[in-house]
Amino acid sequence: xxxxxxxxxxxxxxxxxxxxxxxxxxxxxxxxxxxxxxxxxxxxxxxxxxxxxxxxxxxxxxxxxxxxxxxxxxxxxxxxxxxxxxxxxxxxxxxxxxxxxxxxxxxx
Amino acid sequence: xxxxxxxxxxxxxxxxxxxxxxxxxxxxxxxxxxxxxxxxxxxxxxxxxxxxxxxxxxxxxxxxxxxxxxxxxxxxxxxxxxxxxxxxxxxxxxxxxxxxxxxxxxxxxxxxx
Numbered sequence: 435x436x437x438x439x440x441x442x443x444x445x446x447x448x449x450x451x452x453x454x455x456x457x458x459x460x461x462x463x464x465x466x467x468x469x470x471x472x473x474x475x476x477x478x479x480x481x482x483x484x485x486x487x488x489x490x491x492x493x494x495x496x497x498x499x500x501x502x503x504x505x506x507x508x509x510x511x512x513x514x515x516x517x518x519x520x521x522x523x524x525x526x527x528x529x530x531x532x533x534x535x536x537x538x539x540x541x542x
Numbered sequence: 543x544x545x546x547x548x549x550x551x552x553x554x555x556x557x558x559x560x561x562x563x564x565x566x567x568x569x570x571x572x573x574x575x576x577x578x579x580x581x582x583x584x585x586x587x588x589x590x591x592x593x594x595x596x597x598x599x600x601x602x603x604x605x606x607x608x609x610x611x612x613x614x615x616x617x618x619x620x621x622x623x624x625x626x627x628x629x630x631x632x633x634x635x636x637x638x639x640x641x642x643x644x645x646x647x648x649x650x651x652x653x654x655x
Contacts, residue, residue, distance in 0.1 A: 532584035
C-alpha cells in the first residue's frame with residue numbers, strides 16, 4: 435500500500451468554481467501534513483501546512499481527519515493561476531512522503 | 543537571494559556512464575535531500591543528509607551515490623548500476639531539526655541516450 439494516495443484527477447473546473455479533493459495516508463503515527471503545489475515541469479513549492487483544527491489561507495482551506503487518516507484541500511473562487519498539480523505530503527520520523535498529486539485545470 | 547540551485551537543467555547519459563548532478567544551497571540549512579520523480583508517481587527519496595560528512599540511504603538508493611563534504615553542497619552521482627535513470631531529479635533542503643518545510647531546487651531532467 436502506498437504511504438500517501440491521491441486521486442490523480444484531472445479536475446477540470448471553470449473560473450470561480452469551488453474544487454475539493456482528498457488524500458489518504460497509511461501511517462497513523464504521521465506527525466505533520468502539508469499541501470505542496472507543483473506547476474508543470476517545475477519544482478514543488480509549499481502551499482500550506484495542515485493543522486488538526488483545519489486552517490485557511492485566503493481561498494484555500496485544508497482539513498485533517500486523523501481518525502480516518504485523510505487530508506483535504508478546498509479551493510474557492512478558482513483562478514486560472516490555480517491550475518497546477520497539488521501534492522499531499524505527510525511527515526514521518528525522518529522524511530516526507532509525497533503523494534503522486536492531483537491535477538487541477540481551471541478554464542476561462 | 544537565498545535559494546537552491548541545481549545544474550545542469552538537462553543531462554544526457556550514455557549507457558554505462560556515471561553522471562553527477564549538482565545541488566548547492568545558500569540557505570544555511572543543515573539537512574539536504576535528493577528525490578526522484580517519475581510521471582504519475584510521487585517524489586521518492588534517494589538519499590538524505592542531516593549534517594556535513596553524514597548521509598543516509600532513502601527508499602531507492604541503489605545505483606546512486608552522494609557526498610556531503612560541505613554544508614552548501616550535496617552532489618548526486620547516478621552510476622551505471624542504475625538501470626532506469628530517466629527521471630526528474632529534485633534536490634531539497636530544510637532547517638535543522640527535521641524535514642518539516644523543504645525548499646526545492648529547480649530540478650535536473652536526466653535522459654538516457
